[in-house]
Amino acid sequence: MLPQPTVEQALAAFTLPEKLGFGRISAPVMFSATYEKGEWSEGRLIPFGPIELMPNARSIQFAESVFEGMKAYRVPPARPHLFRPLDNAGRFARSATRVGMPAVPESLFLAGLDAVASACADFIPTRSGSSLYLRPTLFSTEGGYDVVNSGAFRFLVLASPSEPYSSGPMRVRIERDDVRAARGGVGAAKTGGNYAAAMRATTRAVADGCTVSLWLDPQQRQTIEELSGMNIFAVIDGEIHTPVLSDSILPGITRDSVLRLAAHSGYRTVERPMPIAELLADIAANRCSELFASGTAAIINPIESLLDADGRQHRPGASAVALRLRQSLLDIQEGRAQDPFGWIHRL
Amino acid sequence: MLPQPTVEQALAAFTLPEKLGFGRISAPVMFSATYEKGEWSEGRLIPFGPIELMPNARSIQFAESVFEGMKAYRVPPARPHLFRPLDNAGRFARSATRVGMPAVPESLFLAGLDAVASACADFIPTRSGSSLYLRPTLFSTEGGYDVVNSGAFRFLVLASPSEPYSSGPMRVRIERDDVRAARGGVGAAKTGGNYAAAMRATTRAVADGCTVSLWLDPQQRQTIEELSGMNIFAVIDGEIHTPVLSDSILPGITRDSVLRLAAHSGYRTVERPMPIAELLADIAANRCSELFASGTAAIINPIESLLDADGRQHRPGASAVALRLRQSLLDIQEGRAQDPFGWIHRL
Ligand SMILES: Cc1ncc(COP(=O)(O)O)c(C=O)c1O
Ligand SMILES: Cc1ncc(COP(=O)(O)O)c(C=O)c1O
Numbered sequence: 268m269l270p271q272p273t274v275e276q277a278l279a280a281f282t283l284p285e286k287l288g289f290g291r292i293s294a295p296v297m298f299s300a301t302y303e304k305g306e307w308s309e310g311r312l313i314p315f316g317p318i319e320l321m322p323n324a325r326s327i328q329f330a331e332s333v334f335e336g337m338k339a340y341r342v343p344p345a346r347p348h349l350f351r352p353l354d355n356a357g358r359f360a361r362s363a364t365r366v367g368m369p370a371v372p373e374s375l376f377l378a379g380l381d382a383v384a385s386a387c388a389d390f391i392p393t394r395s396g397s398s399l400y401l402r403p404t405l406f407s408t409e410g411g412y413d414v415v416n417s418g419a420f421r422f423l424v425l426a427s428p429s430e431p432y433s434s435g436p437m438r439v440r441i442e443r444d445d446v447r448a449a450r451g452g453v454g455a456a457k458t459g460g461n462y463a464a465a466m467r468a469t470t471r472a473v474a475d476g477c478t479v480s481l482w483l484d485p486q487q488r489q490t491i492e493e494l495s496g497m498n499i500f501a502v503i504d505g506e507i508h509t510p511v512l513s514d515s516i517l518p519g520i521t522r523d524s525v526l527r528l529a530a531h532s533g534y535r536t537v538e539r540p541m542p543i544a545e546l547l548a549d550i551a552a553n554r555c556s557e558l559f560a561s562g563t564a565a566i567i568n569p570i571e572s573l574l575d576a577d578g579r580q581h582r583p584g585a586s587a588v589a590l591r592l593r594q595s596l597l598d599i600q601e602g603r604a605q606d607p608f609g610w611i612h613r614l
Numbered sequence: 615m616l617p618q619p620t621v622e623q624a625l626a627a628f629t630l631p632e633k634l635g636f637g638r639i640s641a642p643v644m645f646s647a648t649y650e651k652g653e654w655s656e657g658r659l660i661p662f663g664p665i666e667l668m669p670n671a672r673s674i675q676f677a678e679s680v681f682e683g684m685k686a687y688r689v690p691p692a693r694p695h696l697f698r699p700l701d702n703a704g705r706f707a708r709s710a711t712r713v714g715m716p717a718v719p720e721s722l723f724l725a726g727l728d729a730v731a732s733a734c735a736d737f738i739p740t741r742s743g744s745s746l747y748l749r750p751t752l753f754s755t756e757g758g759y760d761v762v763n764s765g766a767f768r769f770l771v772l773a774s775p776s777e778p779y780s781s782g783p784m785r786v787r788i789e790r791d792d793v794r795a796a797r798g799g800v801g802a803a804k805t806g807g808n809y810a811a812a813m814r815a816t817t818r819a820v821a822d823g824c825t826v827s828l829w830l831d832p833q834q835r836q837t838i839e840e841l842s843g844m845n846i847f848a849v850i851d852g853e854i855h856t857p858v859l860s861d862s863i864l865p866g867i868t869r870d871s872v873l874r875l876a877a878h879s880g881y882r883t884v885e886r887p888m889p890i891a892e893l894l895a896d897i898a899a900n901r902c903s904e905l906f907a908s909g910t911a912a913i914i915n916p917i918e919s920l921l922d923a924d925g926r927q928h929r930p931g932a933s934a935v936a937l938r939l940r941q942s943l944l945d946i947q948e949g950r951a952q953d954p955f956g957w958i959h960r961l
Contacts, residue, residue, distance in 0.1 A: 290758060290759035329806050414812050432760070444798065450832065452796060461807065
């Protein structure tokens, strides 16, 4: 055993830094439960710190791990609240099932979120756009080199007081070579392998002055799918278009919120296969006035340019719809506006 | 720091069990090196045991990890030797590069293998087919939730005195639904995500009385690719056929050895796209007389049946070619036969 502080000591020793960034500051505590012989332990708060893991664990060897990303908000004097946590619970369970892992029961998932968000209530930044990023993670702790599922797992809820992921409009690089996820594969699951597959492309994007890659479909590389950690939208002839879901696209909860908010605000929304060639033509013809990204981390963020492999930049120019939707979403998430959708979950 | 035995104590306390299985018994020591600020540490032997890892490390969160699988053999009174380790070193480096990680230098890779195999020399089982399975593993130790590569890594060489992976002919289930790896994806890299993607299919295979899945191509699901941890061969009209490599197939070192050994033994070898429908027809027509799998763990192993999703069993019947090639390969690996290919690497 490691000499560790108690939960109380860890909480008492923590002060919220001035500069947060996204995911850089770890909250002083985390929730931990274990799965063995078909049963979940109760779970409890422990100080955040290194964990012990066998080096032959299938989480490291075979990427037997899934995760979620969500946020707790604080609007003093109220207790913290969560945004659509049951949707995250459901996706977490579906991700686990896709890679053959046991699903974390919804009650345990919520207990973990509640424990962490409540203990960290004082550290949840209240500035608009900031929040406590919560990272439920499920991974194998059992060693073994045969390609079969493990019998022992650990469920952690990590947390990080955070600012929004990106500040300012994003530059996106169209990835024409690498593919993130196969049809029939695990792209719709939040499992580590999809992200490892995306890293070489990110490196290329960064080298070209962008921040993230736009993925094309794995079959033809002709229709757009999503960004490495965000879904994508285009405003075309005043309508809000986004790629239709498939098993190679992560079904973003923010994506769903955007579609519902936009419809609620009177926009026509369209989910359809979106050929990249057509999108670039629509930008050139000024039919596509703006592009934006959605995700828990990024919230809703304008995309200022698409860089193609041939070096050409495509700039839709506007960002008014994205910024309006972003404000509407934040107003609900941060408790300033009515919540007609039942998205807010009080702890 | 954990209270740990010294390397000498760990080695002294270890006795080789009677029953080994494959990868079940961990050798008492492992090699460990770290990468930080662009530099590799020297690396050293440490006792095998749990490691400390930050729970937000990208190895757990984003499957930023790659591995190798290879074997050390002992033929007393000689020192242990390795089989084609430079090929593993090269593939390890290519796997790392594919997911944007720094490659482990060949010299450090070999130093790790040498250190572990030499320290464990007395525990390398000498029965034919048994060996010391070596598992070089490279993974991120840096925390972070943005989809970019880490800057801090750990390189371990784990080891396990092992029997062959499978005993007796295998039953294989044709996976018609799930896809293991995309074209343009990471299937040709030995990175964890490919294995997580395969686990649900393994569970189905096991439920149907098989041990492993046969993967079809991700585009059409019409041509055969490989098994979850082995390549596949068919003997058709006396020739040895195997799927041509693509970026969704792991280029097995045993696969390459089979092709070269078979050609050396006078067989015609054919690498080509292999439609599953044609293969099943060839089995029915007795043109395909046998199927077998190749891999470091499985060596060369006959496949007795292919189970299709419609419940039909396809049984090629024979296994003479597989068993003959297996014996020739083992004779070289275990030092009983001349090594015309320069595959044996003395430590
Ligand atoms: C690949 C990918 N796409 C899209 C999203 C957006 O999903 P959500 O809106 O649920 O955060 C994420 C997660 O943040 C993601 O990892
Ligand atoms: C997916 C996959 N295919 C094939 C093989 C066979 O490769 P090798 O012969 O180098 O062991 C392996 C590894 O053992 C593998 O993991």
